[in-house]
Each structure stands twice: as C-alpha cells, then as structure tokens.
Amino acid sequence: MLARATTHALVGLEARSIEVEAHLQRGVPGFAIVGLPDKGVQEAKERVRSGIASAELEWPMRRITVNLAPADLRKEGSGFDLPIALAILGASQQIPLDMLAEHAALGELALDGRIRPVPGAIVAAEAARRTGLAKLLCAAESAPEAALAGIEPIPVRHLAEAGAYLRGRHEPEPVGEPPPYSGPPPPDLRDVRGQERARRALEIAAAGRHNLLLGGPPGTGKTMLARRLPGILPPLTREEALEVTRIHSVAGALPAGQPLVAYPPFRAPHHTASTPAIVGGGPGPRPGEATLAHRGVLLLDELGEFSRPSLEALRQPLEDGLVAIARIGGRHVFPARFLLVGTMNLCPCGARGDPGVECSCSPARIAAYRQKLSRALLDRFDLVLTVPRARSQEVAGAPGELSSAVAERVVAADRRLRERPPLIGEAAGTVLGRAVDRLGLSARGHARIARVAATIGALAEVDEVLPEHMAEALSYRSPSELAVAA
Amino acid sequence: MTYGVLRRGGAGYPSLLAQLHDPPARLHLRGDPDGIFERPAVAVVGARSCSAYGAQVARTVARELAGAGVVVVSGMARGVDAEAHRGALEAGGTTLAVLGCGIDRDYPARHAELARRIVAGAGLVVSEYEPGVEPAPWRFPARNRVIAGLSLATVVVEARERSGALITADFALELGREVFAVPGEITAALSAGTNRLIRQGAEPLLGTEDVLAALGLEAAAEPTVELTDAAARVLDLLADAPGGHDELVRSSGLAASAVAAALVELELAGLATEADGIHRATRIPERAA
Numbered sequence: 101m102l103a104r105a106t107t108h109a110l111v112g113l114e115a116r117s118i119e120v121e122a123h124l125q126r127g128v129p130g131f132a133i134v135g136l137p138d139k140g141v142q143e144a145k146e147r148v149r150s151g152i153a154s155a156e157l158e159w160p161m162r163r164i165t166v167n168l169a170p171a172d173l174r175k176e177g178s179g180f181d182l183p184i185a186l187a188i189l190g191a192s193q194q195i196p197l198d199m200l201a202e203h204a205a206l207g208e209l210a211l212d213g214r215i216r217p218v219p220g221a222i223v224a225a226e227a228a229r230r231t232g233l234a235k236l237l238c239a240a241e242s243a244p245e246a247a248l249a250g251i252e253p254i255p256v257r258h259l260a261e262a263g264a265y266l267r268g269r270h271e272p273e274p275v276g277e278p279p280p281y282s283g284p285p286p287p288d289l290r291d292v293r294g295q296e297r298a299r300r301a302l303e304i305a306a307a308g309r310h311n312l313l314l315g316g317p318p319g320t321g322k323t324m325l326a327r328r329l330p331g332i333l334p335p336l337t338r339e340e341a342l343e344v345t346r347i348h349s350v351a352g353a354l355p356a357g358q359p360l361v362a363y364p365p366f367r368a369p370h371h372t373a374s375t376p377a378i379v380g381g382g383p384g385p386r387p388g389e390a391t392l393a394h395r396g397v398l399l400l401d402e403l404g405e406f407s408r409p410s411l412e413a414l415r416q417p418l419e420d421g422l423v424a425i426a427r428i429g430g431r432h433v434f435p436a437r438f439l440l441v442g443t444m445n446l447c448p449c450g451a452r453g454d455p456g457v458e459c460s461c462s463p464a465r466i467a468a469y470r471q472k473l474s475r476a477l478l479d480r481f482d483l484v485l486t487v488p489r490a491r492s493q494e495v496a497g498a499p500g501e502l503s504s505a506v507a508e509r510v511v512a513a514d515r516r517l518r519e520r521p522p523l524i525g526e527a528a529g530t531v532l533g534r535a536v537d538r539l540g541l542s543a544r545g546h547a548r549i550a551r552v553a554a555t556i557g558a559l560a561e562v563d564e565v566l567p568e569h570m571a572e573a574l575s576y577r578s579p580s581e582l583a584v585a586a
Numbered sequence: 587m588t589y590g591v592l593r594r595g596g597a598g599y600p601s602l603l604a605q606l607h608d609p610p611a612r613l614h615l616r617g618d619p620d621g622i623f624e625r626p627a628v629a630v631v632g633a634r635s636c637s638a639y640g641a642q643v644a645r646t647v648a649r650e651l652a653g654a655g656v657v658v659v660s661g662m663a664r665g666v667d668a669e670a671h672r673g674a675l676e677a678g679g680t681t682l683a684v685l686g687c688g689i690d691r692d693y694p695a696r697h698a699e700l701a702r703r704i705v706a707g708a709g710l711v712v713s714e715y716e717p718g719v720e721p722a723p724w725r726f727p728a729r730n731r732v733i734a735g736l737s738l739a740t741v742v743v744e745a746r747e748r749s750g751a752l753i754t755a756d757f758a759l760e761l762g763r764e765v766f767a768v769p770g771e772i773t774a775a776l777s778a779g780t781n782r783l784i785r786q787g788a789e790p791l792l793g794t795e796d797v798l799a800a801l802g803l804e805a806a807a808e809p810t811v812e813l814t815d816a817a818a819r820v821l822d823l824l825a826d827a828p829g830g831h832d833e834l835v836r837s838s839g840l841a842a843s844a845v846a847a848a849l850v851e852l853e854l855a856g857l858a859t860e861a862d863g864i865h866r867a868t869r870i871p872e873r874a875a
Contacts, residue, residue: 296842297831316863446862453862458775463635463664486863488830534854556843568814571847571854 103190103197106204106233107183108224109168109175112385112425112432113350115220115227119169120180122187127163133184135168138176147178147209148185154213155260160192176384179218182207182237185259186266195266203254203266204228205237213259217241219352222345222359225249237262244278245349245359248342281362283355286331289503291324298325298487301576303506306332307513308555310482311418311440313403317454320487322443323368326399329441331503333364333396334514340395343435347394351387365396367438371405378406379413380434385425390417393438403442404472411477414440418480442481444473454489482548483576513558522557524550528570535574549573589689590615598623603735605761610714610732616689617705622680626801627657629733629758630673631751632666632743632768637776638861639828640666640744643768645673646868647741650794652679653806659684659737661729662697662704662711666743666751671700675707676856682736685713686729687721712736730754739764739797742788745779752779755788764800766791811855816840817848821867824858828866 101124108115131145152159166184168175183205189195206224208216221242226249228236236246237254246253253275256262264270292299298314302325305312312329314322336344344361348354354361369378369389380388390398400406417423421437446452448469451459461469516522524532532549535541541549553573557565592599592613600623603609630648632640644666648658652674660670662683674681683704685693689711692698701711714732715725730750734740734757742765745751755765767788770777784790791797795805813821819838823829829837834845849865852858859868 294832296835297846300842300846488832488863531854535850538854568816568844568847571850572843574850574854575846 101191101193103187103200105183105187105190105200106228106231107180107206108204108227109173109179110177110220110223110350110384111173113223113347113387113434115223116170116173117227117231118173118175118180118183120183120187121167121169122184122191123165123167124160124162124188124191125165129161129163131164131166133166133168135166135171136174137168137180138174140178141168141175141180144178144181144184144209147181147211148188150211151181151185151209151213151259152188154211155258155263157189157194157260157263158192160188162192164188164191174383177218178208178216179206179220179224181209182215182259182262185209186237186262189263195263199266199268202233203235203237204231204233205262206242207237207239207256209259215239215256215258215262220350221245222249222342222349225251225253226346237265241356243275244357245345245354247275247277248345248359278359281358281360283358283362286363286366286503287324287327288331289328289501289506290499292321292328292500293498295321295325295487295500297485299500299506301483301485302329302332303510303559304552304555304576305329305439305441305483306334306506306510307559308482308517308552309439310552310555311480312442313478313481313484314441314443314487315446315453315484316487317452317457317489318445318450320489322487323399323401325487326368326397326401326441326443327366328503329397329439330364330366332507332510333439334507334511336361336364336395344395347387347391347435351392353392363396365393366399367393367396368399368401371400371402373406373410375407375410375413378410379417379423379425379436381425385427385432387434388423390414390423390436390438391434394435396438397441398438399441399443401443403444404469408472408474412474415476415480440480446486453486479544479548482552485576509559512561513555516558516561517555520563521554522562522565524553524570525564525566527567528553528565531567531570531574539574539577541577545577549577552576588616588618590619592619600736602627602738603732606731606735606757608731609735612714614689614713614715614717616701616711617709619710620708622657622682622710623736625655625657625680626803627659627682627737628797628801629659629737629740629754630666630670630743631660631730631733631740631754632780633745633749633751633776634663634665634667635776636665636669636744637774638864638866639770640768640776641669641861642859642866642868644669644743645676647743647768647791647794647797648673648681649677649679650805651797652677652681654794654798654803655679655806656798656801656803657682657709659733661686661726661733662694662701664694664697668697668700670743671704674709675703678707680707681709683709683711684729684733684736685711685721686715686725687713688715688717688719689713690717691719691721693721726750727753731757734758734761734763737763738801739766741766741768741791741797742780742783743768744770744776745783746775747778747782749779752783755783764789764797766797811857813855814848814851816844817851817855820845820848821852821857824852824865824867828864830863831865834865
C-alpha cells in the first residue's frame with residue numbers, strides 16, 4: 101500500500117513542497133526513511149513509532165519505506181514527524197487518503213503522541229497556499245501563525261486527534277486572526293535622565309535611519325540608549341510585520357502566543373558571536389543576527405571587540421540591505437535592512453573620557469584599538485557622538501520625555517523625508533562649504549552630512565535646510581578621538 | 587625641496603645657537619632658512635601624552651605667537667610639540683622643528699605630513715645629525731639643547747616630574763633665557779613638572795601676551811567674528827569653564843539641537859574645540875589690567 105502526505109521543508113527563508121510517501125510491503129518488518137534525511141529526520145523513526153503506539157493506533161508490522169521527495173534536497177528538522185506518521189497511517193488504511201490529500205501537515209511528535217510546534221509555520225503555510233492546499237494540520241501553538249498566511253490551520257494537539265479529525269470524528273475549533281501583540285513594549289526613553297545630546301541623536305537616527313556610533317567610557321548608558329531605539333522607530337506596516345514574522349518564525353525566535361511581530365526587532369549579538377551567527381550561514385543556510393534585525397535595530401556593543409571578519413561581513417548588508425550566501429546548491433538571499441548602532445570605549449581600558457579615572461593606555465594601544473575598525477565600516481556611521489558620564493544631579497533628575505512623544509515627531513519626519521525631503525538651502529550650503537575647508541571633509545563625509553542635515557530639517561518641518569540644521573549635522577561627524585575624519 | 591647645511595662659525599649660522607657652550611658643529615636644514623634665524627623665536631614644548639587641556643593651550647599659544655610674527659620652535663614629537671607646530675601653521679606662521687635624528691627620517695612616522703606642511707609653510711626642519719641617523723632616546727636631550735638654544739624664550743606646556751621638556755627648560759635657564767610654565771591642576775601628574783618649574787622661579791604663563799611682552803612684541807588683533815545669539819551664549823559659558831554638551835544644554839537653557847549647532851559654529855570660527863566629549867574655548871580670556 102502506498103500513501104502520500106504533503107509537507108514543507110525550509111530552505112533559507114523559503115519553504116519547498118515535500119511529498120512524503122509511505123510504502124508498506126510484505127517482508128521482514130522494518131522502517132527506513134530515504135530522500136536525503138539528516139540526523140534529526142532519521143530520528144523521526146523512533147518518535148513516529150512511539151507516537152502511533154501512544155495514540156492507540158496500529159503500527160503496521162510490515163516493511164515500511166518512507167521517501168521524502170524531491171530526493172535531492174537535504175531535509176532538516178523535526179517537522180516531518182507528523183506527515184510521516186500520517187502517511188504511514190494512510191498507507192495502513194487507518195485514515196482516508198482523500199482527506200489526507202487535502203491537507204498539508206507540519207509538526208514534531210512527542211513520544212506520547214502530542215504534537216509540538218516547529219519553526220517556520222508561517223512560511224510553510226504560505227507555501228501550502230501557493231501549492232493550492234487550503235488546510236494545514238499543525239500544532240495548536242503554530243495555528244495562529246499559520247492563520248496569518250491566509251490558510252485554514254487545523255490545530256491538533258495529539259496524533260490521535262489528527263487521526264480522528266481526518267476520519268471525520270473530530271471538529272477542531274476554528275482559528276481566527278491572532279490577537280494583536282499584548283506583551284511588554286520596548287523600553288521607554290522616559291527612563292533616560294539627562295543625556296540631552298544622545299536623546300537628540302537617537303531621534304535623528306530613528307527619523308532618517310542613520311547608523312549611530314556611540315563612544316564613551318563604560319557605564320554611561322550607551323547600551324541603555326540603544327535599547328530604546330526600537331520604541332521610537334516608525335511602527336512596522338502590516339507587510340513589514342509579516343516579513344519580520346516570517347524571518348523570526350524560521351529562526352524559531354517568535355515568542356509563544358504572539359505570532360505577529362509588533363515592534364521593530366532589536367538584536368544585540370555578543371561580540372564573541374561567529375561570523376555566520378551574525379550574517380547568516382551554515383549548511384541550511386540559516387539567517388543570522390543581521391537578518392533577524394531586519395527592519396529593526398542591530399546593536400553591536402563593544403564594536404572593537406567583534407572579530408574583524410564579522411565586521412567586514414556586515415558591509416554588504418549595510419550597503420545593499422541584504423545578505424547573499426553562496427552555496428554549491430545555490431545562492432540564498434536574506435533581507436537585512438537594519439539600523440546599526442555601535443558602541444565603543446574611547447580606549448582599551450575604557451577610562452578615557454571619564455573625568456574621574458586616569459586612562460592607563462599608551463597612545464600606541466589606543467591607535468591599535470581604533471584601527472581595528474576599518475575606515476570603510478566607520479564610514480557607514482552617519483552619526484557619531486560621545487556619551488559622557490552622567491553626573492549625580494542628572495541621575496536623580498526628572499524622567500525624560502516619553503518615547504511616544506518622540507515617536508510622533510519621528511513618524512512625521514519619516515513621512516516628510518519620503519514625500520518631500522528638505523533641500524539644502526544656499527546658506528546651509530555655505531556652512532557645509534566652510535566645514536569642508538576647515539575640517540577637511542571627504543566627498544563621502546560631505547554626502548553623509550548633507551543626508552543628516554536633511555533629516556534634521558525634516559524634524560524641524562522645514563522645506564529648506566537652514567544653516568543651524570547643517571551646523572547641527574556637522575556636530576555628529578566623527579570626532580577626532582575616534583580617529584575618523586569624516 | 588631645499589636641503590642645506592650651516593657650519594658653526596660659517597655664514598647664516600644662528601647667533602643664538604652659538605651661545606650654547608657646545609653648539610652643534612653642523613646644522614642640517616630641510617627648507618629655506620631665508621631670514622628665519624633673525625626673527626624672534628619661542629620654543630613651545632611639553633609632554634607627548636598630553637591632556638586635552640595641554641593640547642589646547644599649546645595650539646592656542648603657538649597660534650597667537652605665530653600670529654604676532656614669532657617663529658615657533660618645537661621638537662615635532664607627539665602631543666604638545668605637534669600641537670605647537672599645528673597652531674603656528676593654523677595662523678599661517680613660521681615654525682621650526684628640531685629633530686633628534688636625520689632630517690630625512692620621518693620620525694615619528696605619523697608626522698611625515700606635518701613635516702611636509704612645516705616646510706611648505708616657509709618653516710624649517712633642522713637637526714644636528716647627519717641624514718640617515720636613526721632616532722634614539724639618548725639623542726633627544728641633545729636635541730632639546732638645540733631647541734632651547736634657538737629660542738629667546740621657552741614655554742613648557744605640560745610636563746611630568748621627569749620630562750624631556752624640563753631638560754629644555756634647564757638649557758634655557760643656563761643660557762639666561764626666559765622660561766614660562768603653564769600652570770596646571772596640582773592633582774594632575776601631567777602638570778607636576780610645570781608647577782614645580784613655577785615654584786623654582788619660572789614665569790607662570792597666563793596668556794600669550796606674557797611671552798610677547800617679555801620679547802617686547804604686540805599681540806596681533808584677532809579678527810572679530812559675527813556670532814549668532816546662541817553661539818555667543820555658549821561661548822560665554824565656555825569661557826568660564828570647559829564643559830560637555832549636556833551641561834551646556836542645562837546651563838544655557840537652549841535646546842540640545844541649538845547647542846550642537848552653536849558648538850559647530852564656534853568650532854568653524856576657531857573659537858572652541860572638542861576632545862573626549864568636553865568642549866573648551868580656544869582663546870585665553872583677556873585679563874583685567
């Protein structure tokens with residue numbers, strides 16, 4: 101007897117349709133899975149066998165061959181458990197084949213027959229819809245996510261429930277659009293006291309999507325500031341939210357019960373992270389932190405401590421907004437359009453810039469520390485500023501402005517920049533010209549400052565950039581102590 | 587590029603230098619010495635790893651000296667020396683770098699461009715060593731004696747307790763030349779040497795006009811600049827004490843954006859500068875007579 105079930109395998113951020121064929125033959129009872137399964141898929145044998153037994157269904161005492169087609173695509177993960185079990189049940193005539201053919205299936209089996217969620221449900225559901233299947237059998241936890249793809253999810257908690265449903269003896273509860281996000285919002289700017297300059301820089305960064313480099317001694321709140329950036333970015337549109345949700349689903353990074361990502365993501369990989377962990381890679385390949393930060397913020401805390409190859413690998417996403425990973429099997433493209441925030445100390449010991457402590461670093465060590473960052477990478481930071489140590493009266497001072505108030509200005513400026521960006525006025529051009537002469541700005545630095553000035557103009561709701569906007573833009577150019585002549 | 591050699595006792599050999607008890611037998615020159623040694627010269631020297639304060643004072647004093655027609659002499663080392671040369675160049679003045687190695691060696695390597703600018707600005711790079719001689723620590727005290735010998739007065743900006751700049755000051759005192767020391771905080775190691783000089787009788791430097799007065803010269807009038815109200819307000823605050831951006835926001839009552847713009851305006855006008863997040867006024871305020 102032969103039966104077929106349909107499932108989907110993740111390839112990068114895409115899902116490929118996989119036919120799961122189960123064939124029962126006479127012969128010595130046995131169980132083989134073919135079709136390039138990896139170790140995780142091979143282990144499905146044990147889970148499927150136990151799951152069927154736990155569901156009080158019958159394990160056919162036949163020679164069982166399961167084929168995953170197309171056979172030349174490597175299959176990874178545990179989502180094949182449910183379709184394999186269903187194909188075997190179909191082949192042993194325990195469930196009707198015509199019902200099975202109308203459904204895609206995705207899920208991992210527990211030894212007691214429960215069905216567990218697997219990453220990438222939304223992507224699998226979209227692929228199912230594209231191949232003309234209207235229903236997806238999946239874990240109850242995955243159902244709201246699958247509903248986002250415009251398909252009818254059939255939430256099943258247990259293999260026995262799936263069998264009963266396919267035999268028409270169980271009616272699953274309908275799953276609607278998932279409820280809006282109700283978890284905690286990103287941290288609020290209200291918690292930041294003082295730090296007027298850094299707050300202003302965050303606002304400009306959010307409005308114009310300018311990458312931001314924060315320098316200063318440790319403990320001055322550089323990381324705290326960066327964490328508050330997602331809360332003032334323009335909210336994600338529905339399309340963007342779905343895009344981010346897909347990525348986070350594939351990476352298994354979606355919080356339980358909150359399928360649709362509501363806020364721009366915030367990612368802060370540790371500086372010991374490998375290059376593939378940051379830009380994506382692996383045999384799969386899998387998206388990295390740069391892609392998980394798509395449409396959000398990527399914070400590289402202690403920029404100078406990251407390996408140089410990791411930092412250099414970020415140049416492509418910073419330039420093109422995507423990561424391309426070449427494999428023998430093909431080229432995978434992951435979106436990676438994020439706002440980069442870097443933080444660094446002004447010297448290796450960290451004391452420089454802190455009036456209370458004397459820095460013990462030799463000039464040669466400071467130079468070596470700063471040289472770790474290539475000019476090409478530093479050139480990607482539109483805004484550079486030093487975050488000073490807050491004094492006691494600030495720490496005890498009044499709370500700052502709310503993120504929501506800042507976000508309103510950011511949204512208005514973002515719209516203005518897209519619809520009618522402010523032009524550089526003549527007087528502002530003169531200021532820029534003087535700066536070029538006096539500060540020795542490069543052509544690239546010139547363009548960068550004009551861009552920041554336009555954002556500042558948009559925040560000020562003007563049609564023409566004024567000299568004071570240009571002057572303010574110049575104040576965020578790389579200061580000399582970071583050894584980055586703009 | 588002009589290279590030349592002046593021999594002790596020969597034409598053009600600086601008469602001030604000849605007053606040393608062991609003047610160099612030969613002085614190798616890079617650049618055109620045209621009349622430079624007849625002009626009043628002042629040495630501005632100090633620590634290599636100087637503070638932002640030291641760097642700022644060195645640059646300002648050198649700029650104002652050069653603006654008044656004084657040749658600024660220094661050793662082209664990192665820190666105070668380099669700032670002194672840059673300050674003189676900023677004023678379009680003449681500056682003279684004395685090396686402890688051959689004049690063809692770019693030492694320190696990062697100052698190769700500075701040396702080029704010094705020569706291009708009608709200044710000189712000089713050394714008593716033959717071209718090709720490598721820099722060595724034991725040559726620097728000898729180099730300092732040339733710096734002191736070429737100068738009518740020596741200004742020590744920042745120096746630790748045991749600093750090469752103090753050797754320069756000693757040579758200047760031996761020659762009976764004026765020595766100025768820039769006072770610093772008594773808790774700062776970088777000012778220990780200069781503060782000690784003051785205790786020993788060196789003139790505390792409170793403004794460039796102190797040096798100019800000792801030489802019988804007048805300060806050049808600094809051009810007046812039209813400032814916006816915000817910039818003028820921020821400059822007033824900076825004249826009281828250096829400060830960070832956020833302190834200025836609070837003390838001025840201006841918005842963060844306005845303070846940022848004002849600081850850039852002041853910087854473009856050459857009236858303020860920034861290091862490690864601290865802004866300071868570049869001009870030493872006028873003293874009440």
